[in-house]
Amino acid sequence: MGRPDKAARAAIARRRSDAIDLRLAGVDWLTIARKLAADPAVNADGVAYPQGYGIERYRKGQEHPDDQALIHAACRDVRKALDDRRTELNHDVDEMRALEADRLDRLFLVAYRKVVRDQDLTAIDRALRVMERRARLLGLDMPTRTELAGPEGGPVQIANTTVDELAALIDLTDQADSS
Structure with a gap:
């Protein structure tokens, strides 16, 4: 076959x-x-x-x-x-990402020319916004490290609770919010 x-x-x-x-x-x-x-x-x-x-x-x-x-x-x-379908969708996303990157390149060129020619502070802001958007789109920025901390910077305390204890905590929170 x-x-x-x-x-x-x-x-x-x-x-x-x-x-x-x-x-x-x-x-x-x-x-x-x-x-x-x-x-x-x-x-x-x-x-x-x-x-x-x-x-x-x-x-x-x-x-x-x-x-x-x-x-x-x-x-x-x-x-x-x-x-x-997933493969096709990923391919479409890659094409769209490339198209958006090209658009951002063109927008940046316009803003950059205005920055160089006129030394326009508004154009500098626009150029930076385009650069930021392009970096987000293409994943160029370094990841931000996020860390959770407990009271006074100490470790986060984790405890097991029952459904009744959780309901009581929710009631306390609702009462505090309504006060």
Whole structure:
């Protein structure tokens, strides 16, 4: 079994999309699997779903996959489709980040020319704002270290409490706020 042809790949992509749509609609795994099964005897609609689950067995006239195998196939399809969408989204985010960086470069150039030519303090502020935005966008700034401290700079005290003790603390806080 080699790589599926273009039509088969399109049918598989459609099946995965249908699987996600059904799952998002709250359909259980077995129902999804049966709706997208290749064998009309198993398929919930009584049709041979193109490139459906168990297609190779169906083509060979073999017994259809059992419910567990169908469920496994549906789960695998949804997981693969979500991974593909995540990859596509990450690619789109990278493209948008590059586009925004280019825009910021152009804005900076305008502000920088005004700074050099006119020595305009407002233009300096604008140039700095563009630089700050670009640094945030591209993650150029060093991370800020944040440290929690308890009273007088000492360690933070952690204690286990029951639900009743927590409710009492909340009541005390509510009473103090209303005073």
